Amino acid sequence: MPFKISEHTADLRVELEGRSFEELLLSGFLAVLEVLEIDASSPAVERVEINLRSCDREGLLADWLNELLFHIQTRGLHFACVEKLQIDGDELKAVLCAAKGGVKPAFEIKAATQHELKIEETEGVLHAAVVFDL
Amino acid sequence: MNRVCPSCGYNRNSAVSASCQRCGKSFRTSASFGFTMAVLLLVAGTALYCSRNLYKKTSFFRGFGEKATGFSTHLRDRVSGVAARFKKSAPVPARKTDALSPVQNNAVPAVPAAVPHELSGMVLLKGGKFMMGSPANSGESDEHPQHEVRLDPFYIDKNDVTVAEYAACVKAGVCHEAQGQGCFSEGDGFEKYPANCVVWDDASKYCSWKGKALPTEAQWEYAARGGTETTYSFGNDASQLGAYAWYDRNADDKPHPVGTKKPNPYGLYDMHGNVWQWTADWYSYNYHGLDGTNPLRSKKTSRYKVLRGGSAVEDADAARTANRFRQDPQKQDKTTGFRCAAAAR
Numbered sequence: 001m002p003f004k005i006s007e008h009t010a011d012l013r014v015e016l017e018g019r020s021f022e023e024l025l026l027s028g029f030l031a032v033l034e035v036l037e038i039d040a041s042s043p044a045v046e047r048v049e050i051n052l053r054s055c056d057r058e059g060l061l062a063d064w065l066n067e068l069l070f071h072i073q074t075r076g077l078h079f080a081c082v083e084k085l086q087i088d089g090d091e092l093k094a095v096l097c098a099a100k101g102g103v104k105p106a107f108e109i110k111a112a113t114q115h116e117l118k119i120e121e122t123e124g125v126l127h128a129a130v131v132f133d134l
Numbered sequence: 135m136n137r138v139c140p141s142c143g144y145n146r147n148s149a150v151s152a153s154c155q156r157c158g159k160s161f162r163t164s165a166s167f168g169f170t171m172a173v174l175l176l177v178a179g180t181a182l183y184c185s186r187n188l189y190k191k192t193s194f195f196r197g198f199g200e201k202a203t204g205f206s207t208h209l210r211d212r213v214s215g216v217a218a219r220f221k222k223s224a225p226v227p228a229r230k231t232d233a234l235s236p237v238q239n240n241a242v243p244a245v246p247a248a249v250p251h252e253l254s255g256m257v258l259l260k261g262g263k264f265m266m267g268s269p270a271n272s273g274e275s276d277e278h279p280q281h282e283v284r285l286d287p288f289y290i291d292k293n294d295v296t297v298a299e300y301a302a303c304v305k306a307g308v309c310h311e312a313q314g315q316g317c318f319s320e321g322d323g324f325e326k327y328p329a330n331c332v333v334w335d336d337a338s339k340y341c342s343w344k345g346k347a348l349p350t351e352a353q354w355e356y357a358a359r360g361g362t363e364t365t366y367s368f369g370n371d372a373s374q375l376g377a378y379a380w381y382d383r384n385a386d387d388k389p390h391p392v393g394t395k396k397p398n399p400y401g402l403y404d405m406h407g408n409v410w411q412w413t414a415d416w417y418s419y420n421y422h423g424l425d426g427t428n429p430l431r432s433k434k435t436s437r438y439k440v441l442r443g444g445s446a447v448e449d450a451d452a453a454r455t456a457n458r459f460r461q462d463p464q465k466q467d468k469t470t471g472f473r474c475a476a477a478a479r
Contacts, residue, residue, distance in 0.1 A: 002478065026258055030287050030478060033260050043361040044399040080361055082258040083292075083401040097400055099361060 002027035005035060012109070012132040017125055021057060022085050024119065024126045025064050025092070029082055032068050035132065037106035044080040044097035052092040058117045060092055061128060065112035073108060076101050109134060255292050257357075257401050258478060261285040264356050265363055267421055268456040276419050277456045283352050284427045287478040290349055290357045293328075293392040293403050294411065294471045300329035300340060308343045309336045316388070316468030326391040328409045328471035334439050334463030337412045341474035349475035350430045351415040351458075354442045357475075358406075358455045360399030365454050366406060367398035372450040379407030379453050385446035389469065406453040409471035410441040410461070417460040437462060445469035 002023070004015045014031045018024035050067050054060040071077045077098040084095040110133040119128045263284050268277035301320040303309035311319070312331035318324035332340070334348075341347050349357065360367040368374055375381060378398070380390045385407070393403040415431040417438040424431060431440075438460035444453030447469055451457070461470065 022253075026478070029258070030260065038260075038262075080260055081400045082253065085253055095401075 003031040003034070005031070011113075011134055014130050014132065016061075016128045016130065019125055021119075021126060022087055024128060025061065025085060025087075026082060028061060028065050028130070029068060029079070029096075031130075032065060032072070032109075033079065035107060035109065036072060038072070038078060042078055042080070042099040044099050046077065046098045046100060047083075048077065048079075048096045048098050050092070050094040050096065053090055054092075055090060057119050058114055058128070060087075060090065061119065061130070062112050062114045062117060064092060064094075065130060065132075069109055069112065071098070072105060107134065253289070256289040256476070257292055258289050259287060259357060259400060261287040261356070264359060264361075266352055266355050266456075268454075273454070273456050274458070276458050278420055279422075281421055282426060283356070283429060285352060285356055286428055288349075288353055288475050289346075289478060290353065290402065290475040291346075291473040292397075292401060294409060294473050295329045295332075295337075295340060296325060296392055297327050297329050298325035300332065303340045303343050306343065309340050312336075312466060314466055314468070317466070318389075326393075328389050328392050328404070330389060330409055330468050330471050331466040332412075332470065332472060333466055334412050334461075337472040338414075340472075344474060346474035346476040348412055348414040348472060350428070351413040351440050351442065352429045353475050354411065354413050355455060357400060357402055358398065358443065360402070360405075362399065362455075365456075367455060368396075375406060375450050375453060379404070379444070380446045381407040381444060381453050382447055382449050387447050389446045389471070405443055406455075407444045407448070408446055409443075409469055410445045410459060410467070411443045412461075412463075412470065412472040413440045413442055415440045417458070436460065439463045441470060 002017050005012060012035065014028075014035065016024055016027040016031060018027050048071060050064070052060060052063045052067060054063050068079070072079065077100055079096050079098045081097045082094060083097060084093070086093045113131050113133050115131050117128060117130055119126055121127070261284075263282055265280055266283045267273070267280040269280050270278065297318045297320055300309060300312070304311045310333075312329065313319075314331050317331035318327045318329070329340075338348050358367060362369075364370050366372070366375065366378070368378055376384050378396045380395065389409050392408070395403065395407075397403050398405050416433065416435050417440045418431055418435040439462075441459040441461045442457070444457065452459070461467065
């Protein structure tokens, strides 16, 4: 998996990696589903468009994760796939497929914070550690 | 309401966040704490009364209630539980390019050098559990037993590999040109048609050349189902098939350009009909002997590889999601094509 999850005091720390910023965002997508223990398959009947703008990549990553959490926890959507992910400067455009209802996340995450969030590159691989506020 | 962090100056459009999402410092100061709390309580009442849609608000208040009663041992245990699951996992492996074909290695390769914009024509599927095969009393005998399969996340091409895409591999000296009657070739206006007449080895080489691999049979079926357990990805009614597939009733006995029918629930085109699609697995007469997690029949159990999806010359029954077909991997067939997949790791 392109991520690793560990304890972080009262919160949860997830280390993401990707060979591009887009892949880092996709790793974040998979990590959120893993943390919330969403495992079942169901027909994807809804297309979700996500459009975000942030002043830097760290902000965009945190906003992306928070947007996913919003759709999962507040709207009750169950994401199955990412059809499109486009980064253009400080803008992110994504299309995801999702099912509605029927899956209850095992966890409730309040937010992905930007606390100590920094995207760093090592040997061509981007790394970021995100702390989720539980 | 815009909040400006007193520590780092980060400006965030959030009415209720208690702390800066950039630096983690509290918005509250001792001098304004009482006032802030009063504002928060007012906003809380408003939010609880009129809004269930603003995530940042509702999620904060749920969290605030938990913190007000103390961070419970129960919640701490849940955190430890999730973390513990991942402590057992090996650290994220370093990526490397393997010179061998991924199928020869009995493994699906990592994604290409970098996933470019728009996923480079692929869809990321989250994986998980699904029921593979046909229920008892339906389908062909080789579709049984229906069994639960768990898959890791993976990418899969939205479309079958086209003539133009395959031609690039031929020009690079990696793949062999497909020749024969009914085989499409570049320059004849067939660029957007599925690459047909490609033998299994060349299909596998093409995918490796792109840093991918042929999908395993399980990956193919998971992708084709789109989360459904019905006969087709759109339901059980074959009369709707014409909207999703080129098959014997509408295709005039020849494949058509890729992506010209409706996609399945995962946004994948031509998972029913048009051309059969090679998979990585060797064919066997049933599903016995396979792992429940990321199964791949890599050991030669017959002379055939598995084809999936039906084709332009086959009937609606062949286009069923669970249907399997076997083919000599050396055979060039005008109704056989392929698409690629890649592990998300």
